[in-house]
Amino acid sequence: MEVLQLDMSGRPQDWISTREAAVLYALDAVAWTLGEAFCVLRGGLQRTTGRLSRIEVHPIVAVSGAVPSRAWRTEPALANLKLFARDRQVCAYCGRRFGLDELTREHIRPVSRGGVDSWMNCITACRPCNGRKGNRLPEEAGMVLLYLPYVPSLHEDMILRGRRILADQMDFLLASVPRGSRLLA
Numbered sequence: 001m002e003v004l005q006l007d008m009s010g011r012p013q014d015w016i017s018t019r020e021a022a023v024l025y026a027l028d029a030v031a032w033t034l035g036e037a038f039c040v041l042r043g044g045l046q047r048t049t050g051r052l053s054r055i056e057v058h059p060i061v062a063v064s065g066a067v068p069s070r071a072w073r074t075e076p077a078l079a080n081l082k083l084f085a086r087d088r089q090v091c092a093y094c095g096r097r098f099g100l101d102e103l104t105r106e107h108i109r110p111v112s113r114g115g116v117d118s119w120m121n122c123i124t125a126c127r128p129c130n131g132r133k134g135n136r137l138p139e140e141a142g143m144v145l146l147y148l149p150y151v152p153s154l155h156e157d158m159i160l161r162g163r164r165i166l167a168d169q170m171d172f173l174l175a176s177v178p179r180g181s182r183l184l185a
């Protein structure tokens with residue numbers, strides 16, 4: 001299982017391993033935690049106390065101190081697997097659901113015609129639909145988008161990465177997912 005790392009203000013930063021989380025605890029860099037500890041790591045003998053060191057790892061940890069610049073992103077990075085998850089693996093043109101290897105990143109306005117590679121210009125399409133649309137706008141191809149693109153929030157992005165997520169983590173993330181999200185549909 002992985003740990004959801006937040007900054008002090010509660011903005012998601014990353015998924016980290018329990019080992020990486022243990023380092024944060026050891027460095028006294030954990031400002032606060034959420035959820036019940038789900039794992040206990042044992043270290044060596046502490047010189048001062050003669051006791052075995054023991055670190056309880058919580059599912060959500062907020063780190064104290066300076067926030068790395070990338071945490072101030074407002075928009076998650078675009079990646080195919082997250083795009084397909086946002087769109088629930090449903091082709092925006094034929095409305096059918098496909099396996100991951102049958103899906104493509106479709107640029108609504110083609111890149112060759114000035115379209116940008118962004119969450120708002122990209123949609124999930126099956127290979128045949130993508131091929132049929134070709135280098136055209138949907139209206140030129142006589143094709144209609146069955147759903148619209150949107151930019152996922154940082155909270156939603158953490159869910160879209162598709163890892164196993166603990167109940168405490170899912171509760172925290174879903175509480176901040178915008179109402180328009182397909183994850184709530």
Ligand SMILES: [Zn+2]
Pocket residue numbers: 091092093094095096125126127128129130
């Ligand atoms: Zn299709």
